[in-house]
Amino acid sequence: MAIVPIDNLAAGMLLKSDVCDRSGRMLLPAGGELTDRHLKIFRTWGVLEADIEDGDNLETVQTLAGVDVDPVRLAAAEEAVKRIFRLNDAEHRAIRELMRLCIARKVSHES
Numbered sequence: 001m002a003i004v005p006i007d008n009l010a011a012g013m014l015l016k017s018d019v020c021d022r023s024g025r026m027l028l029p030a031g032g033e034l035t036d037r038h039l040k041i042f043r044t045w046g047v048l049e050a051d052i053e054d055g056d057n058l059e060t061v062q063t064l065a066g067v068d069v070d071p072v073r074l075a076a077a078e079e080a081v082k083r084i085f086r087l088n089d090a091e092h093r094a095i096r097e098l099m100r101l102c103i104a105r106k107v108s109h110e111s
Helices: 036-044 054-065 071-084 093-109
Strands: 002-005 026-028 049-052
């Protein structure tokens, strides 16, 4: 669920969808685990972001918010944002990214 900018990607993260270069050539398929070598290749080919599995949403939000986040507060923020976006397609890439940013903002402003 998390569209993560290349500067926030780390080795060990799992891809939710294929990573392709600007011309559409696939660099790493969905389900692949990132390595430092992959990150270097992504930068070389102009990849700016990747769709990462949502297994560790807490770490992604902490990175964006710049604070340590209590999992209970994270869950409350996620529920509040889901209510706001309830009439939108939560599977749409842009909506997912907006929701992720809203969750991070909500958590960082409640610290």
